[in-house]
Amino acid sequence: MASPRRIHAKTTRTGFAPPGHDHAHCVDDALAAAERQCAAKGAKLTEQRRRVLALIWNSHEPVGAYTLLDRLRDEGVRAQPPTVYRALDFLVENGLIHRIESLNAYVGCAAPAQRHVGQFLICTGCHSAAELDDASIGAAIAQRAKEIGFAVSRATVEIAGLCPNCRAR
Ligand SMILES: [Zn+2]
Numbered sequence: 001m002a003s004p005r006r007i008h009a010k011t012t013r014t015g016f017a018p019p020g021h022d023h024a025h026c027v028d029d030a031l032a033a034a035e036r037q038c039a040a041k042g043a044k045l046t047e048q049r050r051r052v053l054a055l056i057w058n059s060h061e062p063v064g065a066y067t068l069l070d071r072l073r074d075e076g077v078r079a080q081p082p083t084v085y086r087a088l089d090f091l092v093e094n095g096l097i098h099r100i101e102s103l104n105a106y107v108g109c110a111a112p113a114q115r116h117v118g119q120f121l122i123c124t125g126c127h128s129a130a131e132l133d134d135a136s137i138g139a140a141i142a143q144r145a146k147e148i149g150f151a152v153s154r155a156t157v158e159i160a161g162l163c164p165n166c167r168a169r
C-alpha cells in the first residue's frame, strides 16, 4: 500500500447522506478541506482543478471523466480530455478524490487530510457511494498481503448493495 503511516482508528464518515440534506454544505466543506490539504502539501489547486473537484462534488454519485467533460462544456469551458485527466490525476494523487474502479468513475473524499485506502459501499439503486474508511480493513489487507509476500501497489475495496435510503423505499 502506498503509505503505511495512514492507519487511523476512527471512521471519518458516517455513511450515506440522507436525501434532502444540505448538499451545499458538503461542497463547501469539501472545497475548504481541499484548499487546506493543498496548502499543507504545497500543491497548487489551480482554477481548473478546483472546477473539476467542484463538479465531482455535484453529488455523492461517482462520476466518469466524460460526464465531467460534458459538464464543463455546459458551463462554457472548452476542455480537452487530457486536461481533465490531468486534473483528475492531480486530485487522486492529493487524496481529494477516489477512483472507483468498478464504475470507472470518481468520487470526492470528505477526509483528504488522512491518507487512506478507498473502501466504498456502492448503491446499485441510486448509484451513490459512501466511504467505509475503516482502518482495521486496510490493516487486515496489508497484513495478509505481507504474509503472502505480496507487494500491494493499489488497493480499493468496493462493495455493491443497497443504501439505507433505497432500502427504505
Ligand atoms: Zn451532500
Ligand SMILES: [Zn+2]
Binding pocket: 098, 108, 109, 110, 111, 112, 116, 118, 131, 133
Ligand atoms: Zn477518502
Ligand SMILES: [Zn+2]
Binding pocket: 123, 124, 125, 126, 127, 128, 162, 163, 164, 165, 166, 167
Ligand atoms: Zn441508494
